[in-house]
Amino acid sequence: MKNQLRIIGGEWKRRMLPFASVDGLRPTPDRVRETLFNWLMWDIQNAQVLDLCTGSGALSFEALSRGAAYVTMIEPNSNQAQFLKDNIRLLKAENCQLKVMTAQQALVGLNTQFDVVFLDPPYGLNLWQELAEKADPLIKNEAYIYVEADCYLSKLVLPSSWVLMKETKAGAVRAGLYQKQA
Numbered sequence: 001m002k003n004q005l006r007i008i009g010g011e012w013k014r015r016m017l018p019f020a021s022v023d024g025l026r027p028t029p030d031r032v033r034e035t036l037f038n039w040l041m042w043d044i045q046n047a048q049v050l051d052l053c054t055g056s057g058a059l060s061f062e063a064l065s066r067g068a069a070y071v072t073m074i075e076p077n078s079n080q081a082q083f084l085k086d087n088i089r090l091l092k093a094e095n096c097q098l099k100v101m102t103a104q105q106a107l108v109g110l111n112t113q114f115d116v117v118f119l120d121p122p123y124g125l126n127l128w129q130e131l132a133e134k135a136d137p138l139i140k141n142e143a144y145i146y147v148e149a150d151c152y153l154s155k156l157v158l159p160s161s162w163v164l165m166k167e168t169k170a171g172a173v174r175a176g177l178y179q180k181q182a
Helices: 030-039 058-065 078-091 103-109 128-138
Strands: 003-006 016-019 048-051 070-074 096-099 114-119 139-149 162-170 173-180
Touching: 016 078, 030 058, 030 139, 030 162, 030 173, 048 058, 058 070, 058 078, 058 114, 070 103, 078 096, 096 103, 103 128, 114 128, 128 139
Parallel strands: 048 070, 048 114, 070 096, 114 139
Antiparallel strands: 003 016, 139 173, 162 173
């Protein structure tokens, strides 16, 4: 059976998109995604979005479906990147860019200021602190940062300017919405 994710809301609601079988690749659960996009309902419109660890593309495609102005996706796995390219073509999503490289490599070349950032790295790689520190200069003041982890969010080392606004839990997944304060 093919791996598929379902877009929950917006223009592409109920669309099913395939993704690769890759170790550590787990789309954000539907319930958590629904909660996240309810939190971001008024802020995702026309937003510049950065998806640091795109994986299945669940968060990126959901953001585009709900009116994000532009999404920058980062996915180092070439097999999964091909699925993302195919899904971008399928949806005719021209307001996005896919960088096939690690988040660390991609962040060096970015100079956009982002309104919304998704930080959901493969849990086993423990990249939260490193990616947060490297991405922070690209995040606008008052921007929102979604963080997903398999541990209590309080255990993560994140920039002190990131203030936890809301959090949720679904099974082993813990997720929080932070806002960058000036």
